[in-house]
Amino acid sequence: MSLFSPLFTSLGSLLTHLADGLDVAFGASATAAAIVVFTCVVRLALxxxxxxxxxxxxxRAELAPRLAELRRKHGKDPERLKQEAAAMYRKAGSSPLAGCLPMLAQLPVFYVMYHLFSTGDGAGNLLEHTLLGAPLGDRWTDALAHGGLVGGRGLVYLGLFALVGAVATWTYLRGRKTVAAPAATGAADGPVPGMAAMAKVMPLLSFGTLVTAAVLPLAAALYLVTSTTWTAVERALLQPLRTSQEQTGSLVDRQAEGRAEEQTEGRAEEQTEGRVEAHAAGRSNGQAKGQAQGRARSQARSRARSQAKGRAQGQAKGRAKGRAKSRTKGRTSAT
Incomplete structure (x- = not known):
């Protein structure tokens, strides 16, 4: 580490001057405040x-559908696929590593700051200062040994863990939506192997900061918590830059399609219910008409039977009277 010793010494000196400037406001905790402020300044510069x-x-998100189309066309010809993809990125003024190189450029800075706050190398007596009575060089186990979980030092770590937990929970909730977004948009090139497992694990990684903060010196834990909080807020603010117009348009289209489908289903249900009700009403009317016609026919048959019976009875009576008169006349003539 001798190569980086001058750098650590310069940063340590800068941190000491910053702590001196904050001494009036923060007193014995000025060095801890200087770590937070220094971390924010570095992150702002990055x-x-x-x-x-x-x-x-x-x-890369905007070019993903076109890359998927190239994979379908030239999936069996890797060399042709490589050439076509390179031409596509060249025409778009981008590269497959777009978005990765700027992040990689930040890693050396993060390493230097982590080394400075975890070892105190070149920073003099940095780790001998305190935060509300808890030495910056101690770990959580040291705090538990001096006062227990709710002792003076333990309460400092509990507050730190509460902040880490809140940031991790927020990051977890946002991470689930971010990882699930490709599945919701229906990736054209099919599911990526291992994507389902990664979608479950990735959001949980934010809670790893809790474990890391518990095993690091308090100074390094302060840097870690400050940097993690900055990253969470920064990613939320930069989300509009990270989301492609095609994804946003697809999301709006899916929402519109969903509303249209709901309206169509509602109208279909209403029409179906109307037809069922009309059919039921038709059956009821038909049954009523049939019953009325049946009663009318029955009454007509009854009247016809009565009339026929009356006529038959009248004819029989007439014949009987005629025969009786004939007999009476015959007797009279004989006499």
């Missing part, structure tokens, strides 16, 4: 790289 990475991610 913000242009973060914006560049977000734009690169957006460009």
């Amino acid at each position: 913000h242009p790289l973060a914006r560049s990475a977000a734009r690169g991610e957006r460009k």
